[in-house]
Amino acid sequence: MTATPTQQPHPVLADDAAVRLARAAAQEEAGADAVGDHVGVVAEDRTAVTHLFEARHSGYRGWNWAATVAFAGEGTPLSVSEVVLLPGDDALVAPDWVPWHERVRAGDLGVGDLLPTREDDPRLAPGYVGSDDPAVEEVALEVGLGRVRVLSREGVLDAAQRWHTGDFGPRSDMARSAPATCGTCGFYQRIAGSLGAAFGVCANELTPADGHVVHVEYGCGAHSEVEVEGGSVVPVADLVYDDAVLDVEANAPVAAPRGETPAAAGTAADETGR
Known part of the structure; x- marks a missing residue:
């Protein structure tokens, strides 16, 4: 039970009879099979506590049926103030509601979509008031040529921060x-x-x-003044010259076989020596 010393509820609000009364009220609201175990008691003040029962509904994991029981004083019966379904600490709940004009994000606008700006959009200011931008104010001073609304100082700073x-x-x-x-x-x-x-x-x-x-301080490799050194980007190995002397030796003369002339033997020697 959660309570401060000055809010300690009457003991009768937390006894077994109070739990049975709270369970019966929750079952009347949700059905007998939808009310599970008693999982806690929360003190509202000295005269009321809320009993929590596990909710056995599909898709409501971590939710509790909460039945608030009140006690008016000695000689009066316990009574049930209300029964509601509440999320617990680990319950699956929907995200916080966000106004429609705050839900749209950059990139959401598609072909044919219309996205009106708010009347009090802080990014815009009336054209006749000026936007702290000399170039805009110069045009806005010309009657009939100024825009209805222009960027306000906040709008300019917001865009600059986003782009930066x-x-x-x-x-x-x-x-x-x-x-x-x-x-x-x-x-x-x-x-x-x-x-x-x-x-x-x-x-x-x-x-x-x-x-x-x-x-202005952004940059990329395609800068207009980028220069690349000419020639091959692949390193070439240094050339090495070999000045060694090649010795050439003449083949020894070959004796002519029987039946062959010396000229034929010389020709055969030349062919075998190649």
Whole structure:
């Protein structure tokens, strides 16, 4: 039983009669076969406790039937206040409810989908108020040409943080192994507005960043000024010259067999000596 010293319930609330009363109330609510063993007692205050019984429902592992029993004082019978099904410490429960406008994540928007922004979206500010971006404010001052809403300071900082820590930021694996940064690359196209101080768009079709926003300190191996030394990239072994002298010895003359002329014998000797 869980209770503080000032909330110790009356002993009658935890005796066998109280457990039987609580079980009967739970069985009336859930059915006799759905109420299992008595697994605990929780003190609500001095006049009430909640008895917990194992729930034997398929798919409700770790849940308990909770029957709250109350006692009004000496001379009054025990009574049941309520019976509910509650999850235990290891129960399988649904995740916390998330408002619909907070459920959408990057990449969820598909072809034909519509995703309206919230009226109070902190990333946007009314165009006539300005966005702390001189390039935007210059346009917004022209009556009729300004946008209804533009990026707020929070929206700008949020985008900058997301791009800085993304795949095309200065801390990515590609950037750390690059020979130079995008800020010195001919394919780097700076974007307008305050974000242009640190971000641009890659225009090199041979890189994974083509068409993406990249940080000025991002980089890859396709930098416009990368130079590779000419010649074979495979090391060639040093040539070794052998200046040894080759001694040549003439073959000894061969005696002519009987019946052959010396010229024929010489010819046979030449053939055998080759």
